[in-house]
Each structure stands twice: as structure tokens, then as C-alpha cells.
Amino acid sequence: MSESAAVPLPPEILNRYVESFLSRKEIYLRAARDNGTPLYVFEPEILRRRAARFMDAFAAVVPEAMVFYAVKSNNHPEVARTLAAAGLGLDVSSGEELKLALAAGVAEIVFSGPGKTEAELSLAASRRDRVTVLLDSFGELERLNRIAGGNSPVRCGVRLTTDERALWAKFGIPFPALADFFRAAENFPHVRLRGCQFHTSWNLGPENHLACLKKLGRVLEGLEGRFREEIEFVDIGGGFWPEEGEWLHRPDGGQVNPDNRERDPREHFCRPAAPIEEFAGPIGRTFQEEILSRTSARLCLEPGRWICHPAVQILLRVEDKKSADLVITDGGTNAVGWERYESDYFPVINLSRPSLDEFPCRVLGSLCTPHDVWGYSCHGGDILAGDILLIPDQGAYSYSLRQEFIKPIPRAVFRQPRGRRSG
Numbered sequence: 001m002s003e004s005a006a007v008p009l010p011p012e013i014l015n016r017y018v019e020s021f022l023s024r025k026e027i028y029l030r031a032a033r034d035n036g037t038p039l040y041v042f043e044p045e046i047l048r049r050r051a052a053r054f055m056d057a058f059a060a061v062v063p064e065a066m067v068f069y070a071v072k073s074n075n076h077p078e079v080a081r082t083l084a085a086a087g088l089g090l091d092v093s094s095g096e097e098l099k100l101a102l103a104a105g106v107a108e109i110v111f112s113g114p115g116k117t118e119a120e121l122s123l124a125a126s127r128r129d130r131v132t133v134l135l136d137s138f139g140e141l142e143r144l145n146r147i148a149g150g151n152s153p154v155r156c157g158v159r160l161t162t163d164e165r166a167l168w169a170k171f172g173i174p175f176p177a178l179a180d181f182f183r184a185a186e187n188f189p190h191v192r193l194r195g196c197q198f199h200t201s202w203n204l205g206p207e208n209h210l211a212c213l214k215k216l217g218r219v220l221e222g223l224e225g226r227f228r229e230e231i232e233f234v235d236i237g238g239g240f241w242p243e244e245g246e247w248l249h250r251p252d253g254g255q256v257n258p259d260n261r262e263r264d265p266r267e268h269f270c271r272p273a274a275p276i277e278e279f280a281g282p283i284g285r286t287f288q289e290e291i292l293s294r295t296s297a298r299l300c301l302e303p304g305r306w307i308c309h310p311a312v313q314i315l316l317r318v319e320d321k322k323s324a325d326l327v328i329t330d331g332g333t334n335a336v337g338w339e340r341y342e343s344d345y346f347p348v349i350n351l352s353r354p355s356l357d358e359f360p361c362r363v364l365g366s367l368c369t370p371h372d373v374w375g376y377s378c379h380g381g382d383i384l385a386g387d388i389l390l391i392p393d394q395g396a397y398s399y400s401l402r403q404e405f406i407k408p409i410p411r412a413v414f415r416q417p418r419g420r421r422s423g
């Protein structure tokens with residue numbers, strides 16, 4: 001997580017946010033009635049709007065920018081199809097994701113990730129008409145060359161390591177090794193090295209992207225002219241945080257101790273993030289200065305979270321009310337695959353008793369583990385068995401991490417314009 005300081009979440013921002021869901025409550029209540037709960041409600045219209053805003057923001061500063069949606073952030077095939085139809089490419093990180101992207105009918109795919117297997121490289125090579133392989137190491141360069149064969153070489157880039165300490169060292173090669181990588185690639189006829197990529201995560205503002213672009217600019221300055229001329233793309237990855245920022249139970253981002261009755265569960269904190277246009281402006285200018293002054297590379301981006309975060313809501317029903325401040329829902333947090341709400345705050349919104357009032361209540365799922373927590377408070381007039389609750393903005397790194405654990409995975413429905421839906 002980002003290290004920037006959290007500030008108290010302003011109540012007017014929280015109220016406006018909750019109100020935006022209450023104003024659409026009939027749509028969600030109908031979805032729960034028609035399909036049952038627990039339920040993921042996917043909203044393709046939101047996906048399309050987010051994609052358009054993201055693309056517009058970067059096209060305004062770098063006209064040739066190309067956006068690849070990071071499939072890992074939400075791997076429902078319909079999400080990939082919707083975004084492919086909206087003009088995005090797809091960024092995949094495994095053979096399974098690659099198959100999904102190929103089936104989505106997208107024209108351009110980038111395949112990144114460490115430790116690609118021979119089967120994965122072979123699949124990528126068999127679809128070289130659409131796939132660019134972002135190589136992760138010198139060994140992978142050699143393996144792909146051996147596997148690829150064929151008449152036309154496989155278009156590739158190389159991933160650069162953004163942090164050589166500790167665990168992030170597992171990704172890519174160090175920036176200063178770029179020249180050696182180009183030289184090595186000259187010996188491999190089935191590979192055509194045409195660009196490079198880096199990725200940083202959880203960015204609340206553009207600083208990390210700018211620092212990496214400047215570092216790459218210095219490396220490009222020292223690169224032989226013949227290699228510079230071959231660079232067709234620079235892919236700056238994803239990691240753009242949605243502008244609501246990170247909402248937390250505690251200012252340090254840690255987990256709540258639910259036994260601490262002194263803490264008011266209506267106290268929330270926020271690490272604010274920049275709107276996407278405030279990422280795009282400085283990134284575009286720095287890209288011009290550092291990269292376009294030295295190459296004719298196309299800017300590529302791989303946003304995941306920023307695109308799909310607001311496009312899925314989770315609906316639950318209160319199954320059991322055990323006391324005034326403890327309810328159990330029909331769905332468990334296996335729907336999101338991790339103990340997200342022990343540290344992250346997302347309002348639990350009671351659609352059946354709409355109100356902007358927030359009251360303390362432990363809203364817990366029905367898995368046989370005490371870590372199955374949706375929240376420690378609820379927005380509503382009250383909360384009773386049978387009420388329908390909404391957990392908002394669960395599009396990113398929730399559905400993809402779902403797991404078959406004790407309870408089944410909820411059904412997913414797609415909300416179509418004019419109220420039509422499909423399974």
C-alpha cells in the first residue's frame with residue numbers, strides 16, 4: 001500500500017457517495033429480487049464510461065496512446081469483451097488470461113509476467129499476429145526464441161525492474177541492463193525486440209510513473225542509436241488509484257481490533273488520490289521530454305483497478321440478526337477472496353431501509369471464520385433479517401480473487417441499459 005498519510009474521511013464526501021447508490025436503489029433491489037443473493041451486479045455502462053474517460057485523458061496529452069486493460073483486475077470474460085469493443089487492448093499475465101483475451105476478439109494483446117511456462121510462450125507465439133510478449137528475463141528471451149520458430153519473429157518488449165530491493169526484484173531486468181538485452185536479442189532470429197515496459201502499483205499520484213520515465217530517459221540517452229530506432233513502444237503499466245482514494249478504518253491502514261469497543265466504527269480515514277487527468281498531464285509532458293525526444297515510441301498503459309473498480313456492486317441479504325449490533329449475511333467474503341474489509345472501509349448500505357445515517361453494527365458473512373467481515377457499521381434506518389445490503393465498488397481485485405470456500409461463489413449478472421440483464 002501507498003505510504004502517504006491518511007486524513008479523516010470528510011462526512012460530506014461519504015454522504016454524497018452513499019447517496020449515489022441510494023439514488024439507484026430500485027435497480028439493485030430489482031436485481032436481487034430477480035436473481036437472488038448473494039450477487040455480483042456488473043455494470044458494463046460504467047466500464048465503458050471509465051474506459052472512455054481514461055483514454056480521453058491520455059489521448060489529450062499523447063495522441064497515439066494505447067490502453068490495454070489489465071485482465072487480472074477483473075477476469076470476467078464479459079468485462080474483457082466490453083472493453084475490447086470499446087477500443088482497448090488487453091494486458092494478460094497467464095496462459096488462461098491469454099485464452100480469455102483471444103476469445104474476447106481483441107486486436108492487440110500484451111502478455112507480461114514472470115516465469116512464463118513453455119506452454120504459455122508457445123500459445124503466445126502461435127498467436128503472434130495479435131500478441132506482444134513482454135519478456136521478463138534473459139532466460140525467457142532464449143526460451144521464447146527456441147519455442148517460437150516460424151517465418152515471422154514474435155514481437156516483444158522487455159520488462160524493467162522498478163524496485164530492485166526485496167520482492168519487486170522478481171519482475172523484469174534492471175534498467176541499466178536494457179542495452180545488454182538489446183544486444184542479446186540480436187542473436188535470436190525468432191524474436192523482434194521493439195519496446196520496454198515497467199509497472200508500479202497503488203499510485204495515488206503520478207510521481208512513480210514520472211520517476212520511472214526519467215530513469216528510462218537517462219538509459220535511452222546512453223543506448224546505441226540503432227536500438228533506439230527500433231523502439232516502437234514504451235509501456236508504463238497500470239497502478240492508477242481511483243480518485244476517491246483509499247478508504248480505511250485506521251489512519252495507518254492496519255486492521256481493526258473488533259474487540260476494542262472504545263473505537264467508534266463510524267470513524268473513517270482516506271488517502272486521497274489524484275483524478276486521472278492529473279496523472280495524464282504530467283505523464284504526457286514527461287513522456288514527450290524523456291521518451292519522444294529520443295525515440296518515436298507509442299505510449300502504452302495497462303490500467304486495471306481504475307477501469308473496473310466502480311463497475312461491480314455486491315448484493316447480500318441479512319440472514320440472521322443476532323443482536324442489535326451483529327448481523328450475519330447470506331454471502332461470505334469468499335466472494336472477494338481476501339479479508340479486505342478488516343482494513344479497507346467500504347460503506348455497507350442497507351437498500352431496504354435507505355438513510356444516510358450510519359450506525360455501529362458488525363456485518364459479518366456466513367463463513368465459519370471470524371475473519372468473514374463486511375464492515376463494522378451500516379448506513380440505514382435500521383437493519384433486520386431479510387434486508388438487502390449493497391457493498392459498493394467491488395470491481396477490482398474482488399471478483400478475480402473469489403474462491404470456492406465453504407460457500408459457493410455468487411452468481412454474476414450484467415445490468416444492461418434499459419434494465420435488461422443477462423447471466
Ligand SMILES: Cc1ncc(COP(=O)(O)O)c(C=O)c1O
Nearest residue numbers: 070199238239240302303304305
Ligand atoms: C504488469 C501489470 N500491469 C498492470 C497491472 C494493473 O494494475 P492496476 O490494477 O493497479 O492498474 C498490474 C497489476 O498488478 C501489473 O502487474
